[in-house]
Amino acid sequence: MGKDKARNELLPGTLDMLVLKTLTHGHLHGYAIAQLLQQISGDVLQVEEGSLYPALQRLELNGWIEGEWGVSSNNRRARFYKLTPGGRKKLSSDTERYKEMAGAIARVIGIA
């Protein structure tokens, strides 16, 4: 199951947080989110692009994002996602937790 490896490079649960974060930049469709993730991380985060979609479904089910159909810059039908107030709250709490966690790990490993 080699394909899973790419996905496993992300810490579990962080994909949701990353997607929420990219959406703070405005309404984006799936492809744009994938590109943005790659660009911002400087191509370090190799996310299998398709795995975005189950994540988007999950976020939508939880009411953290909302999707609506629109037309992309190059005139294609695409689904645009935006953060809901609940999503913003979720992002900030996830970020807090992540910071704590990362700090703790860093301290343990001795790089802080």
Place this chain on the structure above:
Amino acid sequence: MGLAMGIAKWKRRVRFWREHVRRAGLLSEEMESHLAMKVADLMEAGMTERDARSEARRQFGSVTRQMEESRAVWIARWMTDLVQDVCFAARTFRKQPGFTAAAVLSSALGIGGCATIFGIANVALLRPLPVEAPSRLMSISRSYVKTGEAGDTMSYPNFLDLRPARSFQAIAGYFPLVAATISSNGEPQRYWGSLVTANYFDAVRPRFALGRGFDAARDDTRGEAPAVVVSHNLWQGRFGGDAHIVGKTIEMNKRRVKVVGVTAAGFRGTEVAMVSDFWWPMSMVDQVSILTGQKNSIADRDDDWIWGVGRLRDGVGMKEAAAEAEVIGKRLAAQYPAPNRDTSLHVETAGQVNAGLRRGVEAFFLLLMAVTVLVLLTACANVANLLLARSSARQKEIATRLAIGAGRGRLLRQLLTESVMLALVGGAGGYLLAFWAASNIGKFRLPFPIPIDLTVTLDHRVVLFSAALAMLTGIVFGLAPAVRATRTDLTGALKDGSAQGGMLRRFGLRNILVVAQIAVCMLLLICSGLFLRSLQASRTAKTGMQNRNVLYMAFDPSLNRYTDQQSRQFMAELIARAEALPGVESATLTTNVPLSLAHIGTRVLPDDKLADPAKNQVSAELYAVAPRFFETLGIPMLSGEDFRADMPAAEDVAIMNETLASKAFPHQNPIGRRVSYQDRMVRIIGVVATAKTRSVGEDPRGSFYVPILRSQRENVFGVTLLVKTKGDPAAYANAVRQAARGLDSALAIFDVRTMETHLRNALILPRMGAAMFGLCGAMALLISIVGLYGVVSFAVARRTKEIGIRMALGAARSQVLGMVLRQGLGLAGIGCAIGLAMALAVSRVAAGLLYGIGASDWVTFVLTPLVLIVVALVACLIPARRAANLDPTTALRYE
């Protein structure tokens, strides 16, 4: 997470689930569009279209898997898995109809039995009364301090003293055995109802379909304007659901009575099984013939006839109420010691089986439940066995699935889904079975005329019970086979299905199950055999009555407000008219019908022992009869003479049976002697042979016969006309009925039946016992034969190769046949032996219920095992022949 958010999420989940087909379409469009944008970007960066496409796909990953995972977001995975499992199971069931039918039939029989008994117990013990807050309604009865028994009636003055008890908002009194003839709207007919204090409906609070209850301020006053509340049942059945019935008057016992209300459907009084169809207020106490005897039922403290029912005051518990009632009981015992010696008052939740009977009823249901649970266990053992057999046959399939990476948990779940599905279908079948059984139970008729309703209606509780039982048995009995099936040794199983334990292991789970089944089956069959033999014995038993062609017709002249004089005249004329009918040999009357299970008792005191009544009273069954009673039924007259219509009215005379005579006048001639009976001295003019009086199985009882035409006493059971006919008595039913109608067209005639029918009804207990054990035994037989057949034929299938080798090496067909038969019959034999031992132990206990045969009736104990062995032989013979007819070359090439 807040509750509101949780709800919002569930709403979205439901919406996603409902829209999942549409969403799947949109999602794939979304992913297509993603890929298209990616391809466009890559081509812009200089790739060829082909390279761009494959690169885009590589970076995107598997579209199918993303679809799958998204779908898992919309519909929880377990749900899709469940649907898959169910579909798969349904497919395999369709492919194996024989296995499926056997398993479903087994569990349907097992669950059906349990559901039936539960349904009956539900009606008798569990179902709350259809009244407001039934748990707050208490029944109050008289109890005996010494024995602790309760459930008896109290006197009206005692009831009035109880009434102010502070624990209750209201206490009402009722008497639930009031018969009345209604002659409006059609043929006059007798109905049963209750006499209640006017606050009855305020205390009990059933719902009303029309109108209201009584006026508590007025309707308790003796002799006030007569009023009646009728049941929904009576309203629909007799008055066609007349919407304007309230305010109308109807004719009851030839008196105009105003209808003031109709109770809602379902309410028929607060007694279990004893039903009321109308309620009269206390003002009508004088209309109730049974209460207008020698005593003044309203004023006498030693005339016990009323029960109490009270609604607890808010905040008061049953314990406090019981304590208060007990205090009142003690006070009454101190104040009026003569009628209240050693008695107190007892409080318990209303609508339960009377406290005096409950222990017996509960024990009865436990026994029934035990029997049906035995059947259920054999059924479950069968299903488990079939599943085991099948799972071994599926070892290859399961091993393959495990080998290609299916999780064991997933496979377990799949196998459990199958067993639960089988059980659920079986449960549905079982419910239908219970439905059928319940409708048949309602057809049992009691031989005595009191308003007992045996109708069993199944409600949601029974449905839930069946479903829960099915789930439970499906899981419990599916688990072992499922665990065993998935614990396969992969390599062995894949190589050759029969590599693992090819023989029937001596103590294998399957064999133990079959032995247990046969043992239980044996036990049940012997029990049913004993009951059947007992039934047979009681059918041919001597009742002491030699005639069989007798027609019975019951009526109650007192209901039509006849005076004693009119009543006597009516009865004399009825006999004359009946005897005038062509073909009628004799006609007579009695207040007490022999073999009715019920009885009317009295006490007599011989004339030489008058000094010490307490010590020398002899109790006897009381019959008030017309002349020719003994001749009509065929009870031989031993000495003296029968009553005659022309006897001088001044003298009180009586007849005894032999048993009573030997008790009252041992070694003396009773003819001409006198006994004191109901404070009168009566002369004995005859002695008759002893006939059975309450039940066929009884020991001889003393009976005391007095002339009906002069007797002042009539009773609640009414009077029964007995007509001895030439030929089939049923043919005379109409003529006799017409004769009675001709005398009084408003007379309610009930229970016209032949002696044969009456006697059959009298055997209700052995009949029910035989029916129940017979049914259970038959089920168990069917189930265990299916089980035995399954195990043996499975063993043959597993040993095909071995048998082939044996035959190739020269084993004769008869040897193969014998080998297989020995194996199957060995199991059956062990089961039979265990079952016989259990049956011997159980029959000792059941001996009290059996009539006319010993507990170890050899016919039953020899015949039943024989039958079982023969049936087992047949079940084994089929697979054994299959084995013997194997062609060795085919068998060896098999697989």
